[in-house]
Amino acid sequence: MSTFVDEYPSEARVIRxxxxxxxxxxxxxxxxxxxxxxxRTDVYRFIDSTDYYTVLTGHGVFMxxxxxxxxxxxxxxxxxxxxxxxxxxxxxxxxxxxxxxxLGSILVAVAILAGFTDATxxxxxxxxxxxxxxxxxxxxxxxxxxxxxxxxxxxxxxxWTWWTWKxxxxxxxxxxxxxxxxxxxxxxxxSTIGVAISILAFLLPWSLxxxxxxxxxxxxxxxxxxxxxxxxxxxxxxxxxWYNVLPKLSGGxxxxxxxxxxxxxxxxxxxxxxxxxxxxxxxxxxEGFKFIVMTNTMFLLxxxxxxxxxxxxxxxxxxxxxxxxxxxxxxxxxxxxxPSFTGMALAGLxxxxxxxxxxxxxxxxxxxLVHNTFWIPGHIHTxxxxxxxxxxxxxxxxxxxQVTGNQLVSRSVGLFQVxxxxxxxxxMTNAMYRGGLVGIPRRTAEPQYQxxxxxPLVGSVAELDxxxxxGGTLLFLSAVLFLWNMLLTAFNSxxxxxxDGTLPPALSGPEDSxxxxxNLKLWTAIALVLILLAYSMxxxxxxxxxxxxxxxxxxxxxxxxAVSTSVDATVSSVSLESIRGIIT
Ligand code: HAS
Ligand code: CU
Numbered sequence: 001m002s003t004f005v006d007e008y009p010s011e012a013r014v015i016r017x018x019x020x021x022x023x024x025x026x027x028x029x030x031x032x033x034x035x036x037x038x039x040r041t042d043v044y045r046f047i048d049s050t051d052y053y054t055v056l057t058g059h060g061v062f063m064x065x066x067x068x069x070x071x072x073x074x075x076x077x078x079x080x081x082x083x084x085x086x087x088x089x090x091x092x093x094x095x096x097x098x099x100x101x102x103l104g105s106i107l108v109a110v111a112i113l114a115g116f117t118d119a120t121x122x123x124x125x126x127x128x129x130x131x132x133x134x135x136x137x138x139x140x141x142x143x144x145x146x147x148x149x150x151x152x153x154x155x156x157x158x159x160w161t162w163w164t165w166k167x168x169x170x171x172x173x174x175x176x177x178x179x180x181x182x183x184x185x186x187x188x189x190x191s192t193i194g195v196a197i198s199i200l201a202f203l204l205p206w207s208l209x210x211x212x213x214x215x216x217x218x219x220x221x222x223x224x225x226x227x228x229x230x231x232x233x234x235x236x237x238x239x240x241x242w243y244n245v246l247p248k249l250s251g252g253x254x255x256x257x258x259x260x261x262x263x264x265x266x267x268x269x270x271x272x273x274x275x276x277x278x279x280x281x282x283x284x285x286x287e288g289f290k291f292i293v294m295t296n297t298m299f300l301l302x303x304x305x306x307x308x309x310x311x312x313x314x315x316x317x318x319x320x321x322x323x324x325x326x327x328x329x330x331x332x333x334x335x336x337x338x339p340s341f342t343g344m345a346l347a348g349l350x351x352x353x354x355x356x357x358x359x360x361x362x363x364x365x366x367x368x369l370v371h372n373t374f375w376i377p378g379h380i381h382t383x384x385x386x387x388x389x390x391x392x393x394x395x396x397x398x399x400x401x402q403v404t405g406n407q408l409v410s411r412s413v414g415l416f417q418v419x420x421x422x423x424x425x426x427x428m429t430n431a432m433y434r435g436g437l438v439g440i441p442r443r444t445a446e447p448q449y450q451x452x453x454x455x456p457l458v459g460s461v462a463e464l465d466x467x468x469x470x471g472g473t474l475l476f477l478s479a480v481l482f483l484w485n486m487l488l489t490a491f492n493s494x495x496x497x498x499x500d501g502t503l504p505p506a507l508s509g510p511e512d513s514x515x516x517x518x519n520l521k522l523w524t525a526i527a528l529v530l531i532l533l534a535y536s537m538x539x540x541x542x543x544x545x546x547x548x549x550x551x552x553x554x555x556x557x558x559x560x561x562a563v564s565t566s567v568d569a570t571v572s573s574v575s576l577e578s579i580r581g582i583i584t
Contacts, residue, residue, distance in 0.1 A: 003497050004082060004402040011077060011087045012403040014094050018074035019400065021102060022392075023486055025066035028109075030479040032059035037428075037472030041465035042448055052445035053125035054115035060128030061112060064384055065147070066105050068234040071392045073101070073154050075237040076184075078399060079177035079244075080158045082501070084165045088157050097157060101150030107143030111136060127443065131223055132203065132216040141204040148192050155185035173510035174518050176257055177244055177503075183264040184236040186524050187229055187271050190531065194225030194275075202549070213550035217284045218542050224275035225535065232271050234384050236264070238391035242311045242344060244503055245398060249341040250318025250334055254506035258513030259310050266303040268523050273534030274300055280367045284545060289538045290364060296534065297362040304355055311348065317507065339414030343394020346422040347387050354382030357433065372443075375436025378429040386425045393482050394418055400489055401497035408498075409488040413481055420478040428471025431464040440464075 005012040032055045038044045039052060047055060077094070081087055088094045108124075114137075115123030124136035130144075158181055162174070174182065202214045202222075247254045254260065276293040279285055316330055324333025335341045357379045360366045370376065397414045401407060408414065438454045440447055440461070452461050516522070 003405060003499070004078065004501055005405040005497075008081050008087055010091050011081045011094075012405075014091075014098055015074045015077050015399075015403045017098060018070050018077065019396065019403070020490070021105070022067050022070035022074065023483060025062040025070065025105070026389075026479060027483055029059055029063035029067055030476055030483075032056075032062070033472060034476040036445075037469055039445060040447065041469040041472075043465070043469045049445040051116060053127065054112065054123065056443065057115075057125050057127050058109075058112050061108060063389075064128055064230075064234065065108075065144075068384065068388060068392070069147075069151060070101070070105075072233070072237045073098075073151065074403075075240060075392075075395070075399070076154070076158060076181045078403065079181050079240060080161055083175035083177040084161060086161060086165060089160050089164055090157075093153070093157050093160075097150045097153035099150075100153060101147050104143045104146030104148075104150055107139050107146065109143075111140035111143060129223060129227065130203070132206070132214045132219045135207050136203075138204060138207045141199045141207060145196070145199055145204075148196065151188065152192070155188065158182065158185065173513070173515075176254075176260060176506070176510070177240060179261060179518070180236065180240045180243070180264050182520060183268050183523075184233065184240075186520060186527075187236075187268050188233050190268075190524070190527060191226045191229035191233075191272050194222045195227075198222035198226075211549055215542070215546040215548060215550045217282060217546055218539075218548070220279065220282065221276070221285070221539065221542055224278045225272065226275070227278060228275040229271040231384065232267050234388045236267070238347065238388045238395075239263075239307060241391055241395045242307070242348060243314075245395065246311060246341070246344050246348075247314035247318055248503055249338060249344070249398070250315040251322040252314055252318025252320075253504045255310050255313040255317060256508045256512075257506040257510050258508060258517065259306055260506075261510075261513050261517040263303040263306050263310075265517060265523050266300070266306075268527050269530060270296060270300040270303075272527065273530045276534075276538065277362050277367075280364050281371050284542060285538050286541065289534075293534065294362060294364050296530075298359075301355070301359065308348075308352065314507075315345070337411075337415060339411055339418050340394045340398040342415060343397070343418035343421075344391050346418060347390035347394065350382050350390070350422065350425060351387035353429070354379055354387060357382065370436055372441060373436035374432045374440040374442050374447075376442050378432030378436060381425060381432070382429050386421065390418060390421050390425075393421070396482075396486060398499060400486060401499045402501045404490060404492075405497055406489050406492040407495035408485070409492050410485055413485050417478050417481040417485065420474055420481070424471045424474030424478055426471070427467045428475065431467035431471070434458055435461075435464045435468075 035046050036052065036055050036059060039047065039049075039055075077088075111122060111124040114120050115125055122137045122139065124130075124140035126134040126136045126140070130136060130140070158178075162178055162182060165178075198219045202211075202219050205211045206214045243254060243260050274293055274297045276285060276290055277297045280290055280294075315334065316324075319330035319333040322333045322335075324330030334345070357375070361370060361376070361379060397408055397411070434457050435452070436442075438452045438458050440452050448461075450461075452458060458464055
């Protein structure tokens with residue numbers, strides 16, 4: 001059986017390098033995760049509380065930027081190459097984007113890790129959301145810019161490959177995996193404009209000392225313009241695997257290709273004009289605009305509900321092919337001993353919990369209860385921390401043998417690892433959600449004050465802490481098992497990969513889907529109009545009230561105070577004075 005690495009050796013090399021880069025980031029992120037979970041719950045303190053935000057920034061950035069996006073580019077390169085049956089037009093260009101992304105990651109890592117030593121004054125304790133008034137060293141912003149430029153170039157390379165394919169196949173539909181890559185990249189191009197403006201026009205000049213101040217609300221809004229779509233940027237490679245690989249692993253075929261296309265188009269249209277749902281509590285944006293954004297967010301649930309239907313229907317089809325019967329009896333016929341299958345299915349299950357908590361977040365009135373509480377890290381860890389991360393780990397058990405040509409060293413350790421992740425996340429996030437509901441704050445090293453007990457939701461904070469610490473430790477152990485399995489597999493040369501990489505056609509194929517779905521220009525144009533409607537007035541208001549480079553302090557003392565207090569709640573009371581100092 002010929003595998004991917006035999007057919008496309010040079011592409012397989014880039015994909016391998018992307019995966020290894022991603023796993024290095026996962027290693028760092030997992031170590032930092034363990035340190036902070038034990039610190040916050042006061043079980044064991046490896047560090048001083050003054051270093052807590054350095055650890056938290058490292059954990060966030062290495063996990064949700066480096067780990068996820070390096071894995072994404074590997075999966076996308078695999079998806080484009082295998083579905084178009086051709087490599088990039090120029091492989092040197094491919095190595096260039098990989099190089100630019102790597103350089104950017106190294107700069108960001110140096111800017112963060114230098115915060116642990118007093119030998120230099122470089123530090124970037126700004127958390128993964130890096131809003132003003134927190135300020136990072138210029139290297140941090142430069143690294144991020146390079147990283148994003150690397151992803152833009154990667155997208156350009158995939159579009160370029162598709163254009164050459166189209167010349168050879170003028171009347172054919174875009175193969176589904178490539179369709180998913182291209183639509184995701186359109187969403188990414190549109191949304192990264194926000195963060196590019198925020199960094200290049202404001203944050204970088206400010207950290208270089210070229211301007212004295214910035215308008216925190218403007219940079220926050222530009223960040224969230226990008227910050228909501230970025231969560232789907234992490235999610236779309238997981239969806240790509242759920243739609244294309246999970247049905248096959250279940251023993252069947254994708255239920256509907258047209259429905260899958262509709263889902264990805266809905267993400268282009270609706271991912272960006274919802275970012276303000278992260279700012280319901282920000283003063284300075286009129287309630288009416290927030291209400292519109294809430295409505296858009298509720299519409300945005302649709303593609304995920306469609307996904308739940310299509311993916312579970314495909315799994316059921318597979319189970320019935322394997323002899324499964326009954327309303328629910330078919331669940332038993334699924335291949336639960338296969339770590340790739342079980343990992344992805346459990347990731348999907350956890351995504352349902354996370355999806356429902358997302359609906360709570362998105363409701364303006366309920367958001368006031370959960371914003372900036374421990375509930376939010378609960379949501380984050382069910383979503384990117386499991387739906388995405390666990391799918392990537394499960395997907396690695398299927399993909400890594402194909403791109404290395406090596407057999408997975410231990411399937412049983414793989415199976416144990418994915419189940420362990422599931423158990424760990426259930427303990428950790430359940431306690432985070434409950435803690436958040438009684439007001440325990442997020443992003444603080446010292447939540448050990450009293451008054452959170454509230455029967456029957458929370459018996460005692462000690463019980464919640466124990467569950468969070470236990471869950472976090474299990475997640476760390478699970479990550480170690482995964483990384484160990486991958487490391488041994490990388491060196492397991494001379495073995496046979498034993499993975500069948502072919503993907504069966506969908507039950508309802510592209511011939512059933514209207515051609516207009518492949519009109520990418522049309523969907524991009526509609527997306528831009530929706531963004532203009534959602535953002536032009538709030539942005540105009542923010543600039544009018546607060547100025548491009550910061551509010552006029554004399555004219556708006558109350559406004560400045562309100563912004564600094566709201567930002568302060570996100571970080572810690574310790575930094576209140578320094579934040580005031582920067583703004584005023
Ligand atoms: Fe979110 C905050 C709303 C999805 C990540 N979100 C965050 C933050 C992160 C994040 C990182 O409206 C914190 C940012 C920060 O640091 O401040 N989120 C939503 C909504 C959705 C949603 C409505 N979020 C995600 C995804 C993420 C992610 C995906 C990462 C990958 N989120 C919010 C809001 C906030 C927020 C507010 C701000 C909160 C605040 O106050 O700060 C929706 O997209 C969710 C839709 C999902 C579903 C579930 C469908 C179920 C499926 C499962 C199928 C089952 C299978 C398996 C395949 C409706 C598809 C079956 C298995 C068998 C065995 C049969
Ligand atoms: Cu969001």
